Amino acid sequence: MEEQDIALLCELFEGTPRQGxxxxxTTRRALACLPQGFQPQSILDLGCGTGGSTLVLADQTTAHITALDMHQPFLDTLRQDAQAQGFEKQITMVCGDMAKLEDVGDSFDLLWAEGSAYSIGFEHALSLWRAKLRANGCLFVSELTWFSTEPAEEARAFFAKEYPEMKDEVALRECAESLGYRVVETFRLPAEDWQAYYAGLEPSLERCRERHGEHPVFTSTDQEREIYEEFGSDYGYLGLMLEWPSLRG
Ligand SMILES: C[S@@+](CC[C@H](N)C(=O)[O-])C[C@H]1O[C@@H](n2cnc3c(N)ncnc32)[C@H](O)[C@@H]1O
Incomplete structure (x- = not known):
C-alpha cells in the first residue's frame, strides 16, 4: 500500500469509535471466556486503535494494561478518553510494532488482539506472541473468518484480493493448536458489531471525501461494506480465547 493510502486510511479511522x-x-463476552478464576494482572492490547477494547478491559479487570499501536494519533485519542474515564494510571500507551515487541516486557497474563492480528498474518502473530505469554496465560484474538464452506463468488473474489490468507473456523482452530495453544472457547461476533462499525465509519467517510475528494481508499471502503451487506452471512469475525499451556508436547 502506498504511503498516501495508509495516511488516508488512518485519517478515516481516526474519526471512528472503533477501527474494526x-x-x-463483545469485549465483555470474550472476557467471560477466560478459564474460571483467571484474574489477569497484566494485559497487552495489541493493535488497540483508539482503545475500544482497552477501556473495557480497564473497567472490567484490575490489570495493568499496555496498549500498543503503530499509529500515534489513535493512542492520543485513547489517552484523552482514559483520562476522562479515570483510567490513566491503569493504562500505558506504547507506539510500536506488534511484529517486533522489543520494549514491552514479557510474561503477560493476557494478550488481547481485536481485529488486529491479520495485519501481520494470523499464524505469524500467534507464533510470535507466544514468547510474550506466561505459562497458562491466555490470548484473545478476533479474526476475519469464512463461515460458509461455499461462499458467494463475489465475496471469494473480493477477499482473494484483500485477505488471501483468510481461513475458516476449523482451520483457525487447527492453526492455533498446531502452534501449541489450547482452544478454550470460540464464538462468532454478532451482526450488530458490523452494523455499528459501518455506521461509525459513515460520517468519517463523508468528512474525508469533503476534505480530499474521491479516492480509491474511500471507494474500496464502500465496496467492502456492499460486499458485507450482500454476502455478510458467508463470513464474519470469530473470537478465539486461547491458553498457552504450561506443559507443551
Ligand atoms: C482493525 S484495527 C483494530 C483496532 C482495535 N483493536 C479495535 O478493535 O477497534 C487494527 C489496528 O492495528 C494497528 N496495527 C496494524 N498493524 C500494526 C503493527 N504492525 N503494529 C502495531 N499496530 C498495528 C492499526 O493501527 C489499527 O489500530
Whole structure:
C-alpha cells in the first residue's frame, strides 16, 4: 500500500469509535471466556486503535494494561478518553510494532488482539506472541473468518484480493493448536458489531471525501461494506480465547 493510502486510511479511522467490528458487549463476552478464576494482572492490547477494547478491559479487570499501536494519533485519542474515564494510571500507551515487541516486557497474563492480528498474518502473530505469554496465560484474538464452506463468488473474489490468507473456523482452530495453544472457547461476533462499525465509519467517510475528494481508499471502503451487506452471512469475525499451556508436547 502506498504511503498516501495508509495516511488516508488512518485519517478515516481516526474519526471512528472503533477501527474494526467489535463492541463493549463483545469485549465483555470474550472476557467471560477466560478459564474460571483467571484474574489477569497484566494485559497487552495489541493493535488497540483508539482503545475500544482497552477501556473495557480497564473497567472490567484490575490489570495493568499496555496498549500498543503503530499509529500515534489513535493512542492520543485513547489517552484523552482514559483520562476522562479515570483510567490513566491503569493504562500505558506504547507506539510500536506488534511484529517486533522489543520494549514491552514479557510474561503477560493476557494478550488481547481485536481485529488486529491479520495485519501481520494470523499464524505469524500467534507464533510470535507466544514468547510474550506466561505459562497458562491466555490470548484473545478476533479474526476475519469464512463461515460458509461455499461462499458467494463475489465475496471469494473480493477477499482473494484483500485477505488471501483468510481461513475458516476449523482451520483457525487447527492453526492455533498446531502452534501449541489450547482452544478454550470460540464464538462468532454478532451482526450488530458490523452494523455499528459501518455506521461509525459513515460520517468519517463523508468528512474525508469533503476534505480530499474521491479516492480509491474511500471507494474500496464502500465496496467492502456492499460486499458485507450482500454476502455478510458467508463470513464474519470469530473470537478465539486461547491458553498457552504450561506443559507443551
Ligand atoms: C482493525 S484495527 C483494530 C483496532 C482495535 N483493536 C479495535 O478493535 O477497534 C487494527 C489496528 O492495528 C494497528 N496495527 C496494524 N498493524 C500494526 C503493527 N504492525 N503494529 C502495531 N499496530 C498495528 C492499526 O493501527 C489499527 O489500530
Amino acid at each position: 467490528p467489535g463492541s463493549e458487549a
